[in-house]
Amino acid sequence: MNEKKAAILGEIPRLRRYARSLLRDRDSADDLVQDCLERALVRLDNWQTGESPRRWLFTIMHHLFIDQMRKVNRRGEAQMLPLEAGEAQAAPAEQVESIASREIIDALQAISPDRRAALVMVAIEGFSYAEAANILGVPAGTLMSRIARGREELRSLLDDSARRRSIRVVEK
Amino acid sequence: MTRRDFSERDIHMALDGELPGEERMAYDSWLETNPEMKARSVRYIADRAALRAAFAGVMDEPVPARLRQALLGEATVKAAAWRSRWWLSAAAAVVLVAGGLAGYVAGIDGVGRGDGADDQLAEQAIAAHVIYAAEKRHAVEVPASDKDHLQTWLSNRVGLKLVAPDLAAEGFQLVGGRLLPAGHGKAAMLLYEDAKGERISLFVTAESADKAKGTYMAEKDGPEAVYWLDKGYGCAVVGSLPRERLAAVAKSAYGQLLAGLAS
Structure with missing residues (x-):
C-alpha cells in the first residue's frame, strides 16, 4: 500500500456520491466507481504525489460516464427516463429516502446527463466553475449555461411532481 | 466605480x-x-x-469491499479468505480455550459464514493497518507519550471504555493511536511496535450486533486479522507475525481490552 492508494481510498466516498447522483441505481453507480478506480490504477504515474487526487479522479470518472452514456444512446435506449418511470423504480431496500429526497433524485435523473453532471459538480461537490469546467472538459460559458438550464429544468420537474402529488391527494 | x-x-x-x-x-x-x-x-x-x-x-456508507479490493489489488480475496478462515477458526478456538475466557460462549460460528459483520470489521482493520502501519512519521495521531489523553479521547469518540493493553510481555510497545471511520460509526486504532520495528495494530469499534470470532486474511501473504465480535463491541488484532505469535499477542490484548471495558 502506498501513499497514492491511501489518498485515493479517502476519495471513494465522494466518488460514490457523485456516481450516485449521475446514476440512480446503487450497483451501477458502484460499477462506475470501480471502473474509475481500475483506470486510475493503470495511470497512477500520471498523478503527482502532493496534488489532490480529487480532480484527477473526477476527471477519469466523468470520461467513463460520458462513454457509458454514448453506448447507451447507440443501443437506442431512452437516455432520459420520464418521471413516472423513475417513480416506478423501487428504491433499494436499505436506502431510506424521504419523499422529498426521492422526488429530487428522480428529477435529477430526468435532466440531461450533461446538465446533471455540471449541476452536481458545483452544487453538491463544491467545485468552482473553473475546476468543474476543467473536469468536464468544456468552456466556462458552456458550463454556466448547463448549470442555469439544469437548475431551471430541475425546478420545473419538482413543481410537476408536487402538482401530481396534490392531485393524487385530491382524488383520494 | x-x-x-x-x-x-x-x-x-x-x-x-x-x-x-x-x-x-x-x-x-x-x-x-x-x-x-x-x-x-x-x-x-x-x-x-x-x-x-x-x-x-x-x-x-461504508466503502463496499469490492471497491477497496479493486484499489488495493486484493482480487484473490475470496479464496484466500476462505482458506485462512478455515485455519483460523481452529486457532481462535485454541486461543480462547488457552485464555480461559469463561463466559465467552459464542462457539466457532465464525467459520464458513459469508460476508458478514465479521468480514467487514476484519477488512477495515486490515485496510487501516496496511495504510498506517507503513507510515513512519504519521502512523498515529496521538503518540504513546500522551497515553492518558489518547485513552480518554478514543474512549469518548468510540463510546467504549478503552484501555490500551500492555503488550510488553509479548515484546510490543505502544506507538500511539488514531480515530478512524468504521461502518456507520467510529473505530479506535492502537499501534504497537516491537524491538525489530515489526508493527501490529488493534482495531476496536463499538458497533456490532453479532457474535463471532475468527481469523481473516484479505490477501495471500498479507497481514492477518484475529477478531472477536460481541454485542456492542468488536475487536481485531492485525499483523504479519507468525500465527502462533499473533495468536498469543491477540489473546493478551483481548483479555486486557475486556478487563478494561468492564472496569
Whole structure:
C-alpha cells in the first residue's frame, strides 16, 4: 500500500456520491466507481504525489460516464427516463429516502446527463466553475449555461411532481 | 466605480460562490428590488439544500469491499479468505480455550459464514493497518507519550471504555493511536511496535450486533486479522507475525481490552 492508494481510498466516498447522483441505481453507480478506480490504477504515474487526487479522479470518472452514456444512446435506449418511470423504480431496500429526497433524485435523473453532471459538480461537490469546467472538459460559458438550464429544468420537474402529488391527494 | 446591471445569470454565480466579493452588496440590493428574481434565488437555494440532503447519506456508507479490493489489488480475496478462515477458526478456538475466557460462549460460528459483520470489521482493520502501519512519521495521531489523553479521547469518540493493553510481555510497545471511520460509526486504532520495528495494530469499534470470532486474511501473504465480535463491541488484532505469535499477542490484548471495558 502506498501513499497514492491511501489518498485515493479517502476519495471513494465522494466518488460514490457523485456516481450516485449521475446514476440512480446503487450497483451501477458502484460499477462506475470501480471502473474509475481500475483506470486510475493503470495511470497512477500520471498523478503527482502532493496534488489532490480529487480532480484527477473526477476527471477519469466523468470520461467513463460520458462513454457509458454514448453506448447507451447507440443501443437506442431512452437516455432520459420520464418521471413516472423513475417513480416506478423501487428504491433499494436499505436506502431510506424521504419523499422529498426521492422526488429530487428522480428529477435529477430526468435532466440531461450533461446538465446533471455540471449541476452536481458545483452544487453538491463544491467545485468552482473553473475546476468543474476543467473536469468536464468544456468552456466556462458552456458550463454556466448547463448549470442555469439544469437548475431551471430541475425546478420545473419538482413543481410537476408536487402538482401530481396534490392531485393524487385530491382524488383520494 | 460603475454599477453594472445584474441578471438571472448572477443568481447562479452568487449561489455558486462565483460572484466577486466587491459586487456582492450591489447584487443584494438589486435582488431586494426585484421580487421575481429574489423568489427565484430563494427557490434555487432551497433546491440545492434538498439536493445536498438527498445525497448526504452516501458519504456515511461504508466503502463496499469490492471497491477497496479493486484499489488495493486484493482480487484473490475470496479464496484466500476462505482458506485462512478455515485455519483460523481452529486457532481462535485454541486461543480462547488457552485464555480461559469463561463466559465467552459464542462457539466457532465464525467459520464458513459469508460476508458478514465479521468480514467487514476484519477488512477495515486490515485496510487501516496496511495504510498506517507503513507510515513512519504519521502512523498515529496521538503518540504513546500522551497515553492518558489518547485513552480518554478514543474512549469518548468510540463510546467504549478503552484501555490500551500492555503488550510488553509479548515484546510490543505502544506507538500511539488514531480515530478512524468504521461502518456507520467510529473505530479506535492502537499501534504497537516491537524491538525489530515489526508493527501490529488493534482495531476496536463499538458497533456490532453479532457474535463471532475468527481469523481473516484479505490477501495471500498479507497481514492477518484475529477478531472477536460481541454485542456492542468488536475487536481485531492485525499483523504479519507468525500465527502462533499473533495468536498469543491477540489473546493478551483481548483479555486486557475486556478487563478494561468492564472496569
